[in-house]
Amino acid sequence: MKKLIICLCFILSIFSLVGCNKGKVSNDIKIEVSESTKFSKEEIDNAIKCVKDNFSFEGSTLTKIWYDEEKSNHWVDAYLEYGRGLENGARAENVIVLLSDFDVDGSGDNPVLEPNTTYTDYQWTLIRDNKAGNWKIDGSGY
Template sequence: MKRIAIYLSMILLIFSLVGCNRNDESTNIKIDIGESTKFSEEEINKAVECLKRNFDFEASTLTKISYNEEISNTAIKNYLEFGNGAENKVKAENVIALVSDFEVDDSGDNPVLNPGETYTNYNWILIRDDKNSGWEIDEWGF
């Protein structure tokens, strides 16, 4: 019985050490934040963190997140006219658009995206209730 307890303890120790050595892929993401007259750096960074936390495309790795105010303003205009913004009536100051690049691995485990492909300039629309609330992803795609 004592021998079993020792073996189980060793196995648990090994698994915990392996878990501690996992590389956090979100630290390898290139972040490119341009100048903004609309949002503070903190507001943009919170939107970026929201995207990093919620990116969950199967067999895919997020490699870059960008904020460009000109691109964001165009995407917001389209979102408010033709997207979910036309229905939810969110105010423009509570909408931000980010652009990302991501890679799909060769496994074929993603049922929608092409294996081995890199996707660039993928749009993400994030919204919030007001300046004091957190961002959430509302739309994504090209």
């Protein structure tokens, strides 16, 4: 009986994953990167890839993502002084904020996002353990 319950739970979890309507990344997504004294091109590209790979707003399409060092530094300072960075001990050289635009087409069942709307300047805060570490999303929003 225990094996049957475990098998049923496993099957149900697979069906729930198949039914997910993950957000999409536009085929012609616009990517802009300003000059940076803080991060290499590879570091910024890896952060952008992290956001693209994890964009999961149901019924939405990511259309633009960019890095603006001046804006990013402003949001990093706020994150470290008032946000989660205060709690997790992140260091400025291991935090990056990217901005994005995405369209919501209304096809998903997302009670938070307004259907048929374009969200602009949406922020993604990414952190890593050290310079060699992988970026992970620690927060997003306005």
